[in-house]
Amino acid sequence: MAGAAAKERRVIRVLLVEDEEIHRVRARALLRDAAGGVELGEAGNGAEAVRRVREGGAYDLILTDRQMPVMDGHEATRQIRALGVTTPIVGLSSDSLAADADAFIKAGADDFTPKPLSKEKLNRILAKFNLA
Incomplete structure (x- = not known):
């Protein structure tokens, strides 16, 4: 039954803005496990993220590191x-x-979560924005 519930979830588009590979690997795994389906875009710095969004990237959630x-x-x-x-x-x-x-x-973010990203933190984020 749990598998059927997961299939009913919509696919969410997430932009992960992170320069460190270890944090990208962790986020990829958590997103793959936490959501019914994720289309993950990645940017290695803020300028790349802005470019992706400016060029028409439509996302349901943007997760961004601070220092890049x-x-x-x-x-x-x-x-x-x-x-x-x-x-x-x-x-x-x-x-x-x-x-x-x-x-x-103050920069315009909707929320903040300290690293490292965990399953619990990600689930809270997804629930807060009605993405889970």
């Missing part, structure tokens, strides 16, 4: 919001002080 080369997650979030995109954006960072969360929210 070229463009950080805060600036990428600001630029994606400036494009008029209302997709939920969740900031991720190894730094988990309240100031880190506040900086993401």
Whole structure:
């Protein structure tokens, strides 16, 4: 019965913005296991994420790291919001002080989750934005 329920879930499109391979590998595995179906786009820095969105990438969720080369997650979030995109954006960072969360929210993110991403954290994010 659980398999049938998983098949009924819709496919969600997620953009993962992360420069470190270990975090991408973990997120891929968690997304594959947590959702009924995921189409995963990846960007290695904020500038690449903004380009993907600007070129018509439509996503149900954007997960973005804070500290990356070229463009950080805060600036990428600001630029994606400036494009008029209302997709939920969740900031991720190894730094988990309240100031880190506040900086993401001020940049336009909808939520913040400290790394490492876990099954529980991902399930909370998906539930919060009605994606699970």
